[in-house]
Amino acid sequence: MNTDYVLMKGNEAIAEGALRAGCRFYAGYPITPQSEILEYMSLNMGKRGGTFIQGENEISSMSMIWGAAAAGARCMSSSSGPGYDLKQEGISYLSSYNLPAVIVYAMRYGLGDGEITAGQDSYWEAVRGGGHGDSRQIVLAPASVNECASLTYEAFDIAEKYRNVVIILSDGAVSQMIEKCNLPEPKEHDIDEFDWVISGKPLGTKKNKVTNLDRTIGYEASDKYVLDKYKTMFENEQRWEEFETDDAELVLVAYGISSRVCKTAVRQARKNGIKLGLLRPVTVWPFPRKAFEKMPESVKGYVTVEMSLSTQMGEDVLLAVKHSKPLYSYLTTYHIPTADGIVDYCNSVIAGDVEPREVI
Template sequence: MKQLLTGNEAAAESAVYAGCRYYYGYPITPQNELINYMSVRMPQVKGTFIQAESEIAAISMVHGSAAAGGRAMTSSSSPGISLKQEGISYLAGSELPCVIVNIQRGGPGLGDISASQADYFQSVKGGGHGDYRLIVLAPSSVQEMADLVYDAFDLADRYCNPVLILGDAQIGQLMEPVEFKKEFRENLPLKDWALTGADNRSRRIIKSFYSVKGELEVFNAKLQNKYKEIEKNEVRYEAVNIDEADVVLVAYGTSARICKEAMRKSAQFEFRVGLIRPITLWPFPGEYIRKISERVKCLLAVEMSAGQMVEDVRLAVEGRCPVHFYGRTGGGVPTSLEIINKIVEILPKNMAAKTPLPFAGVK
């Protein structure tokens, strides 16, 4: 049965379905619907909800529950996620599974509460200290928010690694029909590494501190091998109208929704437009983008930022074709007409000359 929910509410309910019974958070717009929803749902499923005294406290509580084997989650928005970065590094360094939701807002600094995608670097390059990676999932609808949050808990457990859901204010507060088709989980398998009391078993240790020279390097090599396995197995993306495309847009989340509208509107022109939508921002679908770049005129990365994901697109393409960028910052949202105008601007001259420009000057 479908329900009409916001993206924030869908994320919360999906976490409950996935077996999350420990939620710790601190209010910040535009993700407050999520924390409000969890304050009601956690007691109903005999879970634990705590509004912590700070974002730092919340991520530390996640660390404790994850170490004890529970499915734990926190959520926040951009400045709050910044405060959690040390704790996120500790979770990665302790190889603890958890789910973190970032409903991005405009920045830098306190910024505003409008939608933004300017936390890409922070999310995929490791916002805290040390050589670590988060699995980063980027939903572009309320239904996908529900699906990816559910999957995130399984991925976190499978790789003993934090998973970040990277949304934005529009995805978080947009209301759409959503259906929870997956199993409602109550009795999850026990984790043989969790700290549950050592009365009848051998000692277990969870740590991220290595005092003996050389131990930390060995541990980091283990982490890097794990990340290679994630890159091999977990890349996700959506490809639309790729086979005949002259220009391929690369966008995620809200920007990808707008790019799909631009594709529909550009069908009247002589050029053909395709879309690659990364669903995993890390691991990034660089290999697929590289293959596509060998047979298209150019790529155009569209983001609600000054240009962050475009760097990973360029790294994947390695000069095989031109890579262009169009973005809006500080809560600005690109329009489909702006994107079409940009496509016409970057087309090779022989193609652009054949293209009518009804959208010239439209902002």
């Protein structure tokens, strides 16, 4: 029996996972449904010898992250909805300097203020929205409290490996739920580990600089560096989980809270002889295209299950399968999908009562 667990919320697991990875600087601003991350950090960061700052707003917090990242610290910020919009400027700057940092996005639903409850309609913003300019961020989508801890813990290594921003894409449900969590081993990070960090240097020695678009190596070399980096990230970092896909006729594609309900739906459907499977992207960028390439011949179509108004991840599925299979989307907006609802929708798809989707 597993006795090494703790019972904690997804948000707390994200914060503890970061602290155990050696994150010693956090700056952010409260917003539901991720405020427990700040609460946890404010309570525990000092005990680990780090610095917690509740900035006067999201923009200033991101500027602090920018400074901490340039100095070589493992650093993190977090937000949701309208707060995350304000983080994007900072993400663009971090990207322009090739600085590693971890940013958490706990999605709430809706436009503007929207709802404070769970949603998945900020997928595009998280996956495509690195602020202005051309940039890519690796986006990890935990579906359990355990993954909240383990993926955040790992995110810092990935960020440093590529000198890139990594996003933890959670939602109001995964962030707020309590489950058993096995926490990773605590470790310390050496702030001077990398030769690119800005640190004090004696007079007469060459000092590191971070400059916009990092043109220190020349325009062409800099562009090549960035493009090569994105290609390498795309090649190397695709991750996913498959469930009952071997002989599936219809494959559900879902991440975060929806993917959990999908698993229940697959079990339920299979009891009645309906061959559903689930493909759960763990990275939503890079989207796990390799998983689609190796799907069995039996697959007749894909069904995304998303808490959004229009099909967002569905577009990535169409790109992944190059339009070779029909796409359907079961969209539940601010309602958590139900297993019954998913199975009913799939039955309608099988019966030919649902039109495949292109966009919207």
